[in-house]
Amino acid sequence: MITPEALTDFMQETFTNARFIVKTVDNGHCTMIQEIGEEQLRPGGTVSGPTLMGLADAAMYGAIIGALGLNDTSIMSVTTSLNINFLRKPKADDGVKAVCDLIKVGKRLIIGEISLYSVGEEDKPVAHVVATYSVPG
Amino acid sequence: MITPEALTDFMQETFTNARFIVKTVDNGHCTMIQEIGEEQLRPGGTVSGPTLMGLADAAMYGAIIGALGLNDTSIMSVTTSLNINFLRKPKADDGVKAVCDLIKVGKRLIIGEISLYSVGEEDKPVAHVVATYSVPG
């Protein structure tokens, strides 16, 4: 199993515009934090919707790497669809946390759900995502 | 009806990290182009998923302003949910175009669909979005 540190390095090389820090990664699960800077904020200080969508997508990518290993198959898997419900206004201060669980790992498609939280308020999700990735080959 | 130029100014003040240019705006419709720079790209030169989601969301915001006028109600409306299907790999070169049609403008919720295209290849959508906005009040 790839370590959180190794996966963090991979994520930061792949997604250079975001500061993702992997907290845990396991077979089918990944938790990740994104530190929030100016470019992820909307006027009024709230975290932008696309930032939340990008974090959810990255956490799922991490969970897929946890499930399949870090190899061509996992690396080349791509998002085919994503559904997000925005639930509460996120606080930007301490970052945003994504918790991803894969619901099904198929030969062609992987379905996962991701809950997003303001760091420090992890009883009240700010958004909920269900996403589907396509596995190459 | 707000002009494309005036709506472009408003969008660029509101979304400072993206270069949105409104092409058309009408009651329930909006077309918008986003010029693609380094920060919207993924390794390999493709436009990132969150960039496409953000453009779709902005085009719907524009269509809502077209439907309700530029006022507190339209400005303060917020995305409650967004569903995106990624269809084809976008070409980054000439920007990405969003075409939004509102399907229903209700008192509380507005539902719209947005098709996204690589500029110059407007017969083959790169993504399709359905989004819901909540109207304040």
Add this chain to the structure above:
Amino acid sequence: MITPEALTDFMQETFTNARFIVKTVDNGHCTMIQEIGEEQLRPGGTVSGPTLMGLADAAMYGAIIGALGLNDTSIMSVTTSLNINFLRKPKADDGVKAVCDLIKVGKRLIIGEISLYSVGEEDKPVAHVVATYSVPG
């Protein structure tokens, strides 16, 4: 191209609990009407949500047969995901109409959108659906 009459026969053999009548079928498009009986109604006379979801799903199945022909590949394709927005209360009287357009016909996945209307009120959709089918093989 399969005729509307032949596709109607196929649909009625396959979906014995619903009265589907195919109006048009073409490469990537299908329009279909469902006659509404007691078992599709909710108290108060409105058409049930699952009835609308089933009609949208069937119209997409018809559009896929129109695109691929009536063969093992099209017949064995299955819905992998469906997203529905309920827009207006449907009138049950004259049936419900589904208009399906396929957005992308891929080797593995087919994405389509379906608008649903009360027959006779076809300027005001009662629901909007985006669905994905998986193609076998």
Add this chain to the structure above:
Amino acid sequence: MITPEALTDFMQETFTNARFIVKTVDNGHCTMIQEIGEEQLRPGGTVSGPTLMGLADAAMYGAIIGALGLNDTSIMSVTTSLNINFLRKPKADDGVKAVCDLIKVGKRLIIGEISLYSVGEEDKPVAHVVATYSVPG
């Protein structure tokens, strides 16, 4: 809190075409079983998609009644959107089970997720749903 028996009675009066049996109901949670008969099957013996969508929808309705009580507000709440991912082929034999958790109970919108299982195979969901209900008033 309404009892499972009382909620079962209410569900069977409201949804006369389905045999829903409520197993548990709590503030924000509901589990429900649907007995499968001929009319819910597809050729080949699999449970139809609309049947699964209807069960998920009913389980969420039950969870909303658990959260708000059985009153005009909960009874008159309606589904505004539903998103389903079909994961595995359900076995029809012993019925289908729905487990609903409400993610957010707002003044206007309630968002919930529902996992569906073949009874007896409750480690492998056959479908996953996220749905939004609108609260009247």
